Amino acid sequence: MAKDIQISASESKFILEALRQNYRLDGRSFDQFRNVDISFGKEYGDVTVVMGGTKVQCRISSSITHPYEDRPFEGLFLISTESSPMAGPQFENGNNTGDEEVLCARIIEKAVRRSGALDIEGLCIVAGSKCWAIRADVHFLDCDGGFIDASCIAVMTALLHYKKPDITVLGDRITVHPVDEREPVSLGILHIPICVTFSFFNPQDTEENIKGDSNAEIAIIDATLREELLRDGTLTVTLNKNREVVQVSKAGGLPMDALSLMENCHKAYTIAEKTTDQILEELKKDEKKRNKYAEILSSENNRES
Amino acid sequence: MSTIILPGDDIHVFEDRQISLGPGMYCNPATEEIEAVNAGVEVISETKKGQAVYVDYDCKRYVPSVGDLVIGIIVGQYSDNYKVSLSNFSSSVSLSYMAFPNATKKNKPTLKVGDLVYARVRFAEKELESEIECVDSTTGQDGGFGLLDGGMLAEIKLAYARSLMFDEKFPLLPLLAKFVQFEVAIGINGIIWIKCEEVKHTLACYRSILECQKVPTSSYKAIVKENFGKIVNTVEDDNQ
Amino acid sequence: MSRLEIYSPEGLRLDGRRWNELRRFECSINTHAHAADGSSYLEQGNNKIITLVKGPQEPSNKSQVDTAKALLRVTVNLTKFSKSERSKSSHKNERRVLEMQTALVRTFNRNLMLHIYPRTLIDIEIHVLQQDGGIMGSLINGITLALIDAGIAMYDYISGVSVGLYDETPLLDTNTLEENAMSTVTLGVVGKSEKLSLLLVEDKIPLDRLESVLAIGIAGSHRIRDLMDKELRRRAEKRVASALAR
Numbered sequence: 001m002a003k004d005i006q007i008s009a010s011e012s013k014f015i016l017e018a019l020r021q022n023y024r025l026d027g028r029s030f031d032q033f034r035n036v037d038i039s040f041g042k043e044y045g046d047v048t049v050v051m052g053g054t055k056v057q058c059r060i061s062s063s064i065t066h067p068y069e070d071r072p073f074e075g076l077f078l079i080s081t082e083s084s085p086m087a088g089p090q091f092e093n094g095n096n097t098g099d100e101e102v103l104c105a106r107i108i109e110k111a112v113r114r115s116g117a118l119d120i121e122g123l124c125i126v127a128g129s130k131c132w133a134i135r136a137d138v139h140f141l142d143c144d145g146g147f148i149d150a151s152c153i154a155v156m157t158a159l160l161h162y163k164k165p166d167i168t169v170l171g172d173r174i175t176v177h178p179v180d181e182r183e184p185v186s187l188g189i190l191h192i193p194i195c196v197t198f199s200f201f202n203p204q205d206t207e208e209n210i211k212g213d214s215n216a217e218i219a220i221i222d223a224t225l226r227e228e229l230l231r232d233g234t235l236t237v238t239l240n241k242n243r244e245v246v247q248v249s250k251a252g253g254l255p256m257d258a259l260s261l262m263e264n265c266h267k268a269y270t271i272a273e274k275t276t277d278q279i280l281e282e283l284k285k286d287e288k289k290r291n292k293y294a295e296i297l298s299s300e301n302n303r304e305s
Numbered sequence: 306m307s308t309i310i311l312p313g314d315d316i317h318v319f320e321d322r323q324i325s326l327g328p329g330m331y332c333n334p335a336t337e338e339i340e341a342v343n344a345g346v347e348v349i350s351e352t353k354k355g356q357a358v359y360v361d362y363d364c365k366r367y368v369p370s371v372g373d374l375v376i377g378i379i380v381g382q383y384s385d386n387y388k389v390s391l392s393n394f395s396s397s398v399s400l401s402y403m404a405f406p407n408a409t410k411k412n413k414p415t416l417k418v419g420d421l422v423y424a425r426v427r428f429a430e431k432e433l434e435s436e437i438e439c440v441d442s443t444t445g446q447d448g449g450f451g452l453l454d455g456g457m458l459a460e461i462k463l464a465y466a467r468s469l470m471f472d473e474k475f476p477l478l479p480l481l482a483k484f485v486q487f488e489v490a491i492g493i494n495g496i497i498w499i500k501c502e503e504v505k506h507t508l509a510c511y512r513s514i515l516e517c518q519k520v521p522t523s524s525y526k527a528i529v530k531e532n533f534g535k536i537v538n539t540v541e542d543d544n545q
Numbered sequence: 546m547s548r549l550e551i552y553s554p555e556g557l558r559l560d561g562r563r564w565n566e567l568r569r570f571e572c573s574i575n576t577h578a579h580a581a582d583g584s585s586y587l588e589q590g591n592n593k594i595i596t597l598v599k600g601p602q603e604p605s606n607k608s609q610v611d612t613a614k615a616l617l618r619v620t621v622n623l624t625k626f627s628k629s630e631r632s633k634s635s636h637k638n639e640r641r642v643l644e645m646q647t648a649l650v651r652t653f654n655r656n657l658m659l660h661i662y663p664r665t666l667i668d669i670e671i672h673v674l675q676q677d678g679g680i681m682g683s684l685i686n687g688i689t690l691a692l693i694d695a696g697i698a699m700y701d702y703i704s705g706v707s708v709g710l711y712d713e714t715p716l717l718d719t720n721t722l723e724e725n726a727m728s729t730v731t732l733g734v735v736g737k738s739e740k741l742s743l744l745l746v747e748d749k750i751p752l753d754r755l756e757s758v759l760a761i762g763i764a765g766s767h768r769i770r771d772l773m774d775k776e777l778r779r780r781a782e783k784r785v786a787s788a789l790a791r
Contacts, residue, residue: 021504090394243753
């Protein structure tokens with residue numbers, strides 16, 4: 001991804017030596033995820049996620065369209081992740097065929113769309129002729145590593161936050177009620193997948209990695225840009241709170257022992273659990289803020305019994 | 306006196322004396338009026354002939370100018386020169402094999418791609434590729450330039466690099482020196498290289514340098530102390 | 546949903562295999578001796594794959610030259626007739642194919658001694674004539690064989706296989722029907738070790754079942770490694786014999 005960032009030999013040697021001595025540049029421990037900061041825009045489905053120096057925004061939009069002919073009972077769901085020079089000078093405009101870009105887009109696609117996180121059958125309005133099309137646009141605003149993790153959180157939070165306008169179906173006529181006329185409805189979310197990316201470093205030579213039994217490879221969670229540029233291999237695990245592995249991608253790179261990979265999956269689970277709780281918490285807070293007049297407008301009143 | 310000056314502002318000098326213009330100043334050829342073209346602090350100093358005025362402004366991107374001491378990364382090796390990168394996403398500069406102390410046609414330097422060099426800008430024209438040198442060309446002697454071995458580098462803002470380099474009262478380096486012995490090289494192109502005996506000390510210096518960039522000088526002491534404290538503590542944790 | 550009985554109570558699968566049995570595995574090397582520097586033809590069940598390795602050769606594009614090591618390039622051609630229904634698109638530049646290519650390049654980047662071939666390009670071309678599930682594993686096996694035939698230095702074999710999870714039973718080396726009915730895991734194992742170079746999970750699997758799936762996958766990969774090894778040694782002995790006869 002980042003082609004033109006030059007890293008000197010001294011720097012890479014130093015970062016690896018520091019890792020060998022159990023230090024990371026930013027002072028985190030190896031299994032520490034960066035703090036996730038989630039903020040909501042004015043509209044429903046507008047979410048910005050900040051993790052350290054990485055900033056990702058996701059916006060959900062919906063429209064009514066024809067379903068695919070071979071799937072008359074399903075709505076459409078599209079995730080668009082296009083990087084632009086906005087995130088950093090290393091990204092080219094309109095060129096999304098780079099290795100990293102393709103992998104990033106595919107992993108998010110697999111984690112969210114293929115895993116059925118969004119109930120697409122619930123998007124059907126009239127079978128075979130009309131359905132909702134949900135579109136998630138992911139924008140990378142600032143880059144300091146961990147795009148996959150941040151985008152996944154952003155997309156899932158935005159889907160949970162989004163409300164589409166209410167509709168009434170009368171025969172072939174569909175009425176779409178504006179948001180200020182009737183309370184909009186949430187999307188059906190079946191589970192919340194969370195991606196956790198591990199980066200592997202090889203402290204010894206290649207021979208030792210392939211032939212030796214020492215298994216001294218270093219695995220760190222949520223690498224920053226510098227660590228990403230120097231890493232020897234990566235593993236992205238996607239899980240949800242129900243202890244289901246949704247997707248695992250270790251596309252080559254440093255060969256790793258199967259047992260240590262399993263260990264990483266278990267570490268990822270604790271992080272996924274924590275992040276899911278945080279997302280739900282933030283959503284609840286936002287909901288409360290939006291509905292601050294609900295109590296006054298409601299006809300319910302406290303009754304003394 | 307320090308005044309904040311913005312592009313288009315008039316400068317605060319006596320019109321009747323001779324004025325030399327430095328960076329960030331522009332003389333409109335039509336009206337012969339002097340205006341600032343960069344935002345920063347206006348600096349006016351007395352010279353033998355009259356006054357010199359320039360804007361001390363901060364930016365991230367380095368543009369080479371003659372005489373600057375810089376740190377570069379070697380990115381390419383050719384038949385008679387190295388290609389050196391002074392900042393990411395900028396055009397590279399060249400470092401001739403002859404620009405080293407005691408260089409001859411046969412005695413070639415032994416730097417490799419990826420090495421760091423401390424050098425001086427010898428030639429800078431905006432239309433042509435800039436050149437740097439690893440030798441003090443006025444004397445032909447070794448001027449303390451050359452390979453920076455080991456250590457760690459940090460990318461910093463240009464104004465911060467200038468403060469570290471030229472401001473003798475700037476408190477950061479003396480503060481660090483209280484905790485640990487180190488070697489340091491500062492490049493005006495916004496790169497600082499630091500090396501201590503031990504990795505953990507280099508790391509503490511690295512973090513302190515980056516964190517101090519964002520805060521006023523008064524809080525430097527606390528930051529440096531905290532960073533060194535953290536490093537020592539983690540080591541003790543490991544031993545337990 | 547599926548009317549097929551993926552795994553019968555008697556412990557038999559659709560094609561009559563047990564849970565831990567591989568499909569028929571046949572391979573040969575040096576099949577395209579004039580077209581490429583190394584080649585292999587692999588049949589794993591109904592997967593039929595031709596792999597051609599060209600190189601180390603001079604890169605056609607000067608900007609690709611890496612002065613430190615060889616550049617590896619993998620092109621996967623999923624032919625239009627490779628499935629029972631002819632596909633309209635050529636699958637070229639599909640994200641799925643691009644991802645497969647990147648994953649293969651990264652898998653073999655670490656395992657080949659690329660640093661002894663600086664300034665060169667190693668071009669791997671794969672033609673999938675027929676596909677029937679677990680394609681990624683078969684691609685890895687095909688590449689390993691072709692690279693050995695091309696005489697490119699490598700640390701060890703990499704063998705790949707896919708494992709499905711049906712309810713609680715892991716099923717080794719899945720075919721298309723099985724792959725569509727359940728979630729599968731693809732592994733790429735280095736030699737006889739338990740080190741995984743490639744690990745892909747594309748559908749939901751309970752976290753606590755993953756370990757047993759990996760275990761059977763590693764065992765299956767080792768078996769495939771042995772099968773490939775046997776064929777390679779047979780070929781080598783034949784060549785030695787014909788050389789001695791001269």
